[in-house]
Amino acid sequence: MNIHEYQAKALLRDYGAPVSDGRVVFKAEDAKTAAGELDGPLWVVKAQIHAGGRGKGSFKEASAGEKGGVRLAKSVEEAAEETARMLGRTLVTHQTGPVGKQVNRVYIEDGSGIERELYLALLVDRQSSRISFVCSTEGGMDIEEVAASTPEKILSFPVDPATGYQGFHGRRIAFMLGLEGAQVKQCVKLMGQLYQLFTDKDMEMLEINPLIVTDSGDLKCLDAKMGFDGNAVYRHGDIAALRDETEEDPKELAASKYDLNYIALDGEIGCMVNGAGLAMATMDIIKLYGAEPANFLDVGGGATTEKVTEAFKIITSDPNVKGILVNIFGGIMRCDVIAEGVIAAVKEVGLQVPLVVRLEGTNVEKGKEIIANSGLNVIAAENLKDGAEKIVKAVKG
Ligand code: ADP
Ligand code: MG
Numbered sequence: 001m002n003i004h005e006y007q008a009k010a011l012l013r014d015y016g017a018p019v020s021d022g023r024v025v026f027k028a029e030d031a032k033t034a035a036g037e038l039d040g041p042l043w044v045v046k047a048q049i050h051a052g053g054r055g056k057g058s059f060k061e062a063s064a065g066e067k068g069g070v071r072l073a074k075s076v077e078e079a080a081e082e083t084a085r086m087l088g089r090t091l092v093t094h095q096t097g098p099v100g101k102q103v104n105r106v107y108i109e110d111g112s113g114i115e116r117e118l119y120l121a122l123l124v125d126r127q128s129s130r131i132s133f134v135c136s137t138e139g140g141m142d143i144e145e146v147a148a149s150t151p152e153k154i155l156s157f158p159v160d161p162a163t164g165y166q167g168f169h170g171r172r173i174a175f176m177l178g179l180e181g182a183q184v185k186q187c188v189k190l191m192g193q194l195y196q197l198f199t200d201k202d203m204e205m206l207e208i209n210p211l212i213v214t215d216s217g218d219l220k221c222l223d224a225k226m227g228f229d230g231n232a233v234y235r236h237g238d239i240a241a242l243r244d245e246t247e248e249d250p251k252e253l254a255a256s257k258y259d260l261n262y263i264a265l266d267g268e269i270g271c272m273v274n275g276a277g278l279a280m281a282t283m284d285i286i287k288l289y290g291a292e293p294a295n296f297l298d299v300g301g302g303a304t305t306e307k308v309t310e311a312f313k314i315i316t317s318d319p320n321v322k323g324i325l326v327n328i329f330g331g332i333m334r335c336d337v338i339a340e341g342v343i344a345a346v347k348e349v350g351l352q353v354p355l356v357v358r359l360e361g362t363n364v365e366k367g368k369e370i371i372a373n374s375g376l377n378v379i380a381a382e383n384l385k386d387g388a389e390k391i392v393k394a395v396k397g
Helices: 005-014 028-036 076-086 143-149 168-176 182-200 252-255 276-288 305-316 335-349 366-374 384-396
Strands: 024-026 045-048 068-074 090-092 104-110 113-126 128-134 154-158 203-214 220-221 225-228 261-264 269-273 295-298 323-330 353-362 378-381
Touching: 005 024, 005 182, 005 225, 024 028, 028 076, 028 104, 045 276, 068 076, 076 104, 113 143, 113 154, 113 182, 128 143, 128 168, 128 182, 143 154, 154 168, 168 182, 182 203, 182 220, 252 261, 252 305, 269 276, 269 305, 269 384, 276 295, 276 323, 276 384, 295 305, 305 323, 305 335, 323 335, 323 384, 335 353, 335 366, 353 366, 353 384, 366 378, 378 384
Parallel strands: 269 295, 269 323, 323 353, 353 378
Antiparallel strands: 024 104, 045 068, 045 104, 113 128, 113 203, 128 154, 203 220, 203 225, 261 295
16 A cells, blocks of 8 residues: 655654655645745645656646646745646656546645755565665666666665664665765664654555755655555554545455455456466466456455456456456365356346356366356356467457
């Protein structure tokens, strides 16, 4: 689960980390009051969407030379004008994809004098199974690009969970970032605060890009991106309350309400599968036969007719879906139950695209018989290979 920059900065502030003062604005008419509460003489108006690259992004239907989603203002009036120009419009960045994201909130923040822009992140490193720090002197840039072209400018190391954060971790980062004097002390303290916040809230990712050295020589978190482990959010009511459903894929949102593991993708074959491993294999074999999956969907081991129906609705609501492959391995789940669920679902939500069903495992013969006798236009498949071939052929001809 992701949150907005202004929400992330509020958490940073709670943990004592240095951030600028700012106000979130939902309606243009509130912008003047909000900006007036800040010190000035420089204001920064920042579009709040769950995507990075806002500064370099551009709005749809932008006028010639119009700036992106991070704009400077020299007065309260100007800050209000920029807010009004952003709200309700669609911002496209390299992280939003060409569709972009609608800006429904804007953060007005005190402008900072910037001496240097640095990069700092904490993440769960799957290779070492530990929380790792990542830092670089190349802040404000796309870190993927830095990693590709100048990997020597990135330092990354894991923290031993037995000791947790230690001062030497912070000093190592300060040295890499070329910090001096009082900045080293600030860095050691800040890294400790970030590590504490990260672990307290079960985060998956915390990125400060840029972490700056201000013109007065102090460290400050100028941008903040946070991602939380979705499976742990139930432990943090304060974090759960920060969820902005308008930022989420509506299909993924519907799936989460029915406890379906669903991820939208951009292909044309909708997949309904039980078990994450089988779902991955199904996506692979669809690709092998020359098509692309429209989604990952694991209906889980105990799928009921209701769940299967919901899964179908979600798959068929995707206009990109040109065919559906149901691939079920009956274990505890019986194939006849699944077959009945599929038929009930098709009867309820209708079916405009070819449907291939492959069943294997417990009560497979009974399941196949139910499908065959249903009178519905369902293409039966013998095995995974056959199912993938049939659905790709049905869609691509
Ligand atoms: P994004 O990463 O989405 O583009 P950032 O918050 O990193 O958004 O802002 C982009 C750039 O805008 C920063 O690298 C920094 O140069 C500038 N900027 C952002 N916030 C401020 C601020 N409060 N004061 C001065 N400059 C800022
Ligand atoms: Mg940034």
